[in-house]
Amino acid sequence: MGKKSNDEIKIEGETCLFRERKKRSQIAFRREDWRAFKEIFEDDKNDLLEDFDLFKNTAINAATRSDSPKLLQDLLEMLSEQERWLALTKKTCEGNTLLHEIALVCRVVEMADVVFEFKKKMVAPSQKEEEEKGRLLLERKKTQKVRHHCLGQLSLGT
Structure with a gap:
Protein backbone atom coordinates (compact mmCIF):
# COMPACT_ATOMS: atom_id res chain seq x y z
CA MET A 1 0.00 0.00 0.00
CA ALA A 124 11.36 46.93 4.00
CA PRO A 125 14.26 44.93 2.59
CA SER A 126 16.62 46.55 0.11
CA GLN A 127 16.79 45.42 -3.50
CA LYS A 128 19.82 43.25 -2.67
CA GLU A 129 17.96 41.62 0.24
CA GLU A 130 14.95 41.01 -2.03
CA GLU A 131 17.19 39.25 -4.54
CA GLU A 132 18.73 37.15 -1.75
CA LYS A 133 15.26 36.29 -0.45
CA GLY A 134 14.26 35.17 -3.93
CA ARG A 135 17.37 33.02 -4.16
CA LEU A 136 16.63 31.47 -0.75
CA LEU A 137 13.06 30.71 -1.77
CA LEU A 138 14.23 29.15 -5.00
CA GLU A 139 16.79 27.10 -3.07
CA ARG A 140 14.06 25.84 -0.75
CA LYS A 141 11.90 24.77 -3.70
CA LYS A 142 14.64 22.73 -5.38
CA THR A 143 14.45 19.00 -5.15
CA GLN A 144 17.26 17.10 -3.50
CA LYS A 145 18.45 15.84 -6.89
CA VAL A 146 18.68 19.38 -8.30
CA ARG A 147 20.56 20.58 -5.17
CA HIS A 148 23.13 17.80 -5.62
CA HIS A 149 23.48 18.70 -9.31
CA CYS A 150 24.09 22.37 -8.43
CA LEU A 151 26.81 21.29 -6.00
CA GLY A 152 28.41 19.16 -8.70
CA GLN A 153 27.61 15.95 -6.83
CA LEU A 154 25.23 14.54 -9.42
CA SER A 155 24.74 14.65 -13.12
CA LEU A 156 21.11 15.25 -14.19
CA GLY A 157 21.51 12.47 -16.74
CA THR A 158 21.46 9.89 -13.89
Missing part, protein backbone atom coordinates in the same frame (compact mmCIF):
# COMPACT_ATOMS: atom_id res chain seq x y z
CA GLY A 2 2.23 2.83 1.20
CA LYS A 3 5.91 3.24 1.88
CA LYS A 4 7.41 5.68 4.33
CA SER A 5 10.77 7.27 3.59
CA ASN A 6 12.46 10.51 4.61
CA ASP A 7 9.54 11.56 6.84
CA GLU A 8 7.14 11.36 3.88
CA ILE A 9 4.27 9.06 3.22
CA LYS A 10 4.26 7.73 -0.30
CA ILE A 11 1.35 5.88 -1.82
CA GLU A 12 2.37 3.78 -4.76
CA GLY A 13 1.38 5.45 -8.01
CA GLU A 14 0.59 8.79 -6.34
CA THR A 15 2.58 11.92 -5.65
CA CYS A 16 3.39 12.76 -2.05
CA LEU A 17 2.03 16.25 -1.32
CA PHE A 18 2.81 16.71 2.37
CA ARG A 19 5.33 15.31 4.83
CA GLU A 20 4.13 13.46 7.91
CA ARG A 21 4.90 16.39 10.26
CA LYS A 22 2.87 18.73 8.06
CA LYS A 23 -0.01 16.25 8.09
CA ARG A 24 0.10 16.27 11.90
CA SER A 25 -0.06 20.06 11.88
CA GLN A 26 -3.02 19.94 9.48
CA ILE A 27 -4.82 17.54 11.83
CA ALA A 28 -4.12 19.84 14.80
CA PHE A 29 -5.45 22.74 12.70
CA ARG A 30 -8.69 20.91 11.87
CA ARG A 31 -9.15 19.97 15.54
CA GLU A 32 -8.38 23.56 16.53
CA ASP A 33 -5.70 22.23 18.88
CA TRP A 34 -3.61 25.39 18.70
CA ARG A 35 -1.13 24.30 21.38
CA ALA A 36 -0.23 21.16 19.40
CA PHE A 37 -0.19 23.22 16.18
CA LYS A 38 2.40 25.61 17.65
CA GLU A 39 4.52 22.82 19.16
CA ILE A 40 4.87 21.12 15.77
CA PHE A 41 6.35 24.28 14.27
CA GLU A 42 8.69 24.86 17.21
CA ASP A 43 10.52 21.73 16.03
CA ASP A 44 10.96 22.99 12.47
CA LYS A 45 10.49 26.71 11.90
CA ASN A 46 11.16 26.39 8.15
CA ASP A 47 7.77 24.75 7.73
CA LEU A 48 6.11 28.01 8.80
CA LEU A 49 6.75 29.56 5.38
CA GLU A 50 6.11 26.53 3.22
CA ASP A 51 2.72 25.71 1.72
CA PHE A 52 0.46 24.42 4.47
CA ASP A 53 -2.38 23.48 2.15
CA LEU A 54 -3.22 23.27 -1.54
CA PHE A 55 -4.24 26.96 -1.61
CA LYS A 56 -0.65 28.00 -0.83
CA ASN A 57 -1.58 29.22 2.63
CA THR A 58 1.31 29.10 5.07
CA ALA A 59 0.89 27.83 8.62
CA ILE A 60 0.91 31.47 9.68
CA ASN A 61 -2.02 32.18 7.33
CA ALA A 62 -3.80 29.16 8.78
CA ALA A 63 -3.17 30.44 12.32
CA THR A 64 -5.37 33.46 11.56
CA ARG A 65 -8.36 31.14 11.92
CA SER A 66 -7.46 30.64 15.59
CA ASP A 67 -8.49 34.22 16.47
CA SER A 68 -5.54 34.09 18.89
CA PRO A 69 -3.25 37.12 18.66
CA LYS A 70 -0.81 35.35 21.00
CA LEU A 71 -0.50 32.33 18.68
CA LEU A 72 0.07 34.56 15.65
CA GLN A 73 2.66 36.61 17.53
CA ASP A 74 4.46 33.49 18.79
CA LEU A 75 4.64 31.99 15.30
CA LEU A 76 5.94 35.22 13.77
CA GLU A 77 8.56 35.55 16.52
CA MET A 78 9.93 32.11 15.59
CA LEU A 79 11.12 33.59 12.28
CA SER A 80 14.11 35.77 11.49
CA GLU A 81 13.33 39.35 10.50
CA GLN A 82 13.83 38.53 6.81
CA GLU A 83 11.56 35.48 7.04
CA ARG A 84 9.01 37.49 9.01
CA TRP A 85 8.87 40.06 6.22
CA LEU A 86 8.24 37.24 3.78
CA ALA A 87 5.49 35.82 6.02
CA LEU A 88 3.76 39.21 6.15
CA THR A 89 3.94 39.80 2.40
CA LYS A 90 3.72 36.32 0.82
CA LYS A 91 0.55 35.88 -1.24
CA THR A 92 -1.72 32.86 -1.35
CA CYS A 93 -2.96 31.45 -4.66
CA GLU A 94 -5.88 33.89 -4.30
CA GLY A 95 -3.47 36.83 -4.02
CA ASN A 96 -4.11 37.42 -0.32
CA THR A 97 -1.42 38.48 2.14
CA LEU A 98 -1.57 37.73 5.86
CA LEU A 99 -3.42 40.98 6.51
CA HIS A 100 -6.02 40.11 3.84
CA GLU A 101 -6.56 36.74 5.52
CA ILE A 102 -7.04 38.42 8.89
CA ALA A 103 -9.60 40.83 7.39
CA LEU A 104 -11.46 37.92 5.78
CA VAL A 105 -11.65 35.37 8.59
CA CYS A 106 -10.84 36.94 11.97
CA ARG A 107 -13.34 38.08 14.53
CA VAL A 108 -10.65 39.51 16.81
CA VAL A 109 -9.35 42.95 15.81
CA GLU A 110 -6.14 42.44 17.80
CA MET A 111 -4.99 39.95 15.15
CA ALA A 112 -4.41 42.87 12.77
CA ASP A 113 -2.65 44.78 15.56
CA VAL A 114 -0.07 41.98 15.78
CA VAL A 115 0.75 42.42 12.09
CA PHE A 116 0.85 46.22 12.35
CA GLU A 117 3.24 46.03 15.33
CA PHE A 118 5.64 43.79 13.43
CA LYS A 119 5.42 45.94 10.29
CA LYS A 120 6.06 49.08 12.35
CA LYS A 121 9.31 47.59 13.72
CA MET A 122 10.51 46.33 10.36
CA VAL A 123 12.18 48.09 7.50
Whole structure:
Protein backbone atom coordinates (compact mmCIF):
# COMPACT_ATOMS: atom_id res chain seq x y z
CA MET A 1 0.00 0.00 0.00
CA GLY A 2 2.23 2.83 1.20
CA LYS A 3 5.91 3.24 1.88
CA LYS A 4 7.41 5.68 4.33
CA SER A 5 10.77 7.27 3.59
CA ASN A 6 12.46 10.51 4.61
CA ASP A 7 9.54 11.56 6.84
CA GLU A 8 7.14 11.36 3.88
CA ILE A 9 4.27 9.06 3.22
CA LYS A 10 4.26 7.73 -0.30
CA ILE A 11 1.35 5.88 -1.82
CA GLU A 12 2.37 3.78 -4.76
CA GLY A 13 1.38 5.45 -8.01
CA GLU A 14 0.59 8.79 -6.34
CA THR A 15 2.58 11.92 -5.65
CA CYS A 16 3.39 12.76 -2.05
CA LEU A 17 2.03 16.25 -1.32
CA PHE A 18 2.81 16.71 2.37
CA ARG A 19 5.33 15.31 4.83
CA GLU A 20 4.13 13.46 7.91
CA ARG A 21 4.90 16.39 10.26
CA LYS A 22 2.87 18.73 8.06
CA LYS A 23 -0.01 16.25 8.09
CA ARG A 24 0.10 16.27 11.90
CA SER A 25 -0.06 20.06 11.88
CA GLN A 26 -3.02 19.94 9.48
CA ILE A 27 -4.82 17.54 11.83
CA ALA A 28 -4.12 19.84 14.80
CA PHE A 29 -5.45 22.74 12.70
CA ARG A 30 -8.69 20.91 11.87
CA ARG A 31 -9.15 19.97 15.54
CA GLU A 32 -8.38 23.56 16.53
CA ASP A 33 -5.70 22.23 18.88
CA TRP A 34 -3.61 25.39 18.70
CA ARG A 35 -1.13 24.30 21.38
CA ALA A 36 -0.23 21.16 19.40
CA PHE A 37 -0.19 23.22 16.18
CA LYS A 38 2.40 25.61 17.65
CA GLU A 39 4.52 22.82 19.16
CA ILE A 40 4.87 21.12 15.77
CA PHE A 41 6.35 24.28 14.27
CA GLU A 42 8.69 24.86 17.21
CA ASP A 43 10.52 21.73 16.03
CA ASP A 44 10.96 22.99 12.47
CA LYS A 45 10.49 26.71 11.90
CA ASN A 46 11.16 26.39 8.15
CA ASP A 47 7.77 24.75 7.73
CA LEU A 48 6.11 28.01 8.80
CA LEU A 49 6.75 29.56 5.38
CA GLU A 50 6.11 26.53 3.22
CA ASP A 51 2.72 25.71 1.72
CA PHE A 52 0.46 24.42 4.47
CA ASP A 53 -2.38 23.48 2.15
CA LEU A 54 -3.22 23.27 -1.54
CA PHE A 55 -4.24 26.96 -1.61
CA LYS A 56 -0.65 28.00 -0.83
CA ASN A 57 -1.58 29.22 2.63
CA THR A 58 1.31 29.10 5.07
CA ALA A 59 0.89 27.83 8.62
CA ILE A 60 0.91 31.47 9.68
CA ASN A 61 -2.02 32.18 7.33
CA ALA A 62 -3.80 29.16 8.78
CA ALA A 63 -3.17 30.44 12.32
CA THR A 64 -5.37 33.46 11.56
CA ARG A 65 -8.36 31.14 11.92
CA SER A 66 -7.46 30.64 15.59
CA ASP A 67 -8.49 34.22 16.47
CA SER A 68 -5.54 34.09 18.89
CA PRO A 69 -3.25 37.12 18.66
CA LYS A 70 -0.81 35.35 21.00
CA LEU A 71 -0.50 32.33 18.68
CA LEU A 72 0.07 34.56 15.65
CA GLN A 73 2.66 36.61 17.53
CA ASP A 74 4.46 33.49 18.79
CA LEU A 75 4.64 31.99 15.30
CA LEU A 76 5.94 35.22 13.77
CA GLU A 77 8.56 35.55 16.52
CA MET A 78 9.93 32.11 15.59
CA LEU A 79 11.12 33.59 12.28
CA SER A 80 14.11 35.77 11.49
CA GLU A 81 13.33 39.35 10.50
CA GLN A 82 13.83 38.53 6.81
CA GLU A 83 11.56 35.48 7.04
CA ARG A 84 9.01 37.49 9.01
CA TRP A 85 8.87 40.06 6.22
CA LEU A 86 8.24 37.24 3.78
CA ALA A 87 5.49 35.82 6.02
CA LEU A 88 3.76 39.21 6.15
CA THR A 89 3.94 39.80 2.40
CA LYS A 90 3.72 36.32 0.82
CA LYS A 91 0.55 35.88 -1.24
CA THR A 92 -1.72 32.86 -1.35
CA CYS A 93 -2.96 31.45 -4.66
CA GLU A 94 -5.88 33.89 -4.30
CA GLY A 95 -3.47 36.83 -4.02
CA ASN A 96 -4.11 37.42 -0.32
CA THR A 97 -1.42 38.48 2.14
CA LEU A 98 -1.57 37.73 5.86
CA LEU A 99 -3.42 40.98 6.51
CA HIS A 100 -6.02 40.11 3.84
CA GLU A 101 -6.56 36.74 5.52
CA ILE A 102 -7.04 38.42 8.89
CA ALA A 103 -9.60 40.83 7.39
CA LEU A 104 -11.46 37.92 5.78
CA VAL A 105 -11.65 35.37 8.59
CA CYS A 106 -10.84 36.94 11.97
CA ARG A 107 -13.34 38.08 14.53
CA VAL A 108 -10.65 39.51 16.81
CA VAL A 109 -9.35 42.95 15.81
CA GLU A 110 -6.14 42.44 17.80
CA MET A 111 -4.99 39.95 15.15
CA ALA A 112 -4.41 42.87 12.77
CA ASP A 113 -2.65 44.78 15.56
CA VAL A 114 -0.07 41.98 15.78
CA VAL A 115 0.75 42.42 12.09
CA PHE A 116 0.85 46.22 12.35
CA GLU A 117 3.24 46.03 15.33
CA PHE A 118 5.64 43.79 13.43
CA LYS A 119 5.42 45.94 10.29
CA LYS A 120 6.06 49.08 12.35
CA LYS A 121 9.31 47.59 13.72
CA MET A 122 10.51 46.33 10.36
CA VAL A 123 12.18 48.09 7.50
CA ALA A 124 11.36 46.93 4.00
CA PRO A 125 14.26 44.93 2.59
CA SER A 126 16.62 46.55 0.11
CA GLN A 127 16.79 45.42 -3.50
CA LYS A 128 19.82 43.25 -2.67
CA GLU A 129 17.96 41.62 0.24
CA GLU A 130 14.95 41.01 -2.03
CA GLU A 131 17.19 39.25 -4.54
CA GLU A 132 18.73 37.15 -1.75
CA LYS A 133 15.26 36.29 -0.45
CA GLY A 134 14.26 35.17 -3.93
CA ARG A 135 17.37 33.02 -4.16
CA LEU A 136 16.63 31.47 -0.75
CA LEU A 137 13.06 30.71 -1.77
CA LEU A 138 14.23 29.15 -5.00
CA GLU A 139 16.79 27.10 -3.07
CA ARG A 140 14.06 25.84 -0.75
CA LYS A 141 11.90 24.77 -3.70
CA LYS A 142 14.64 22.73 -5.38
CA THR A 143 14.45 19.00 -5.15
CA GLN A 144 17.26 17.10 -3.50
CA LYS A 145 18.45 15.84 -6.89
CA VAL A 146 18.68 19.38 -8.30
CA ARG A 147 20.56 20.58 -5.17
CA HIS A 148 23.13 17.80 -5.62
CA HIS A 149 23.48 18.70 -9.31
CA CYS A 150 24.09 22.37 -8.43
CA LEU A 151 26.81 21.29 -6.00
CA GLY A 152 28.41 19.16 -8.70
CA GLN A 153 27.61 15.95 -6.83
CA LEU A 154 25.23 14.54 -9.42
CA SER A 155 24.74 14.65 -13.12
CA LEU A 156 21.11 15.25 -14.19
CA GLY A 157 21.51 12.47 -16.74
CA THR A 158 21.46 9.89 -13.89
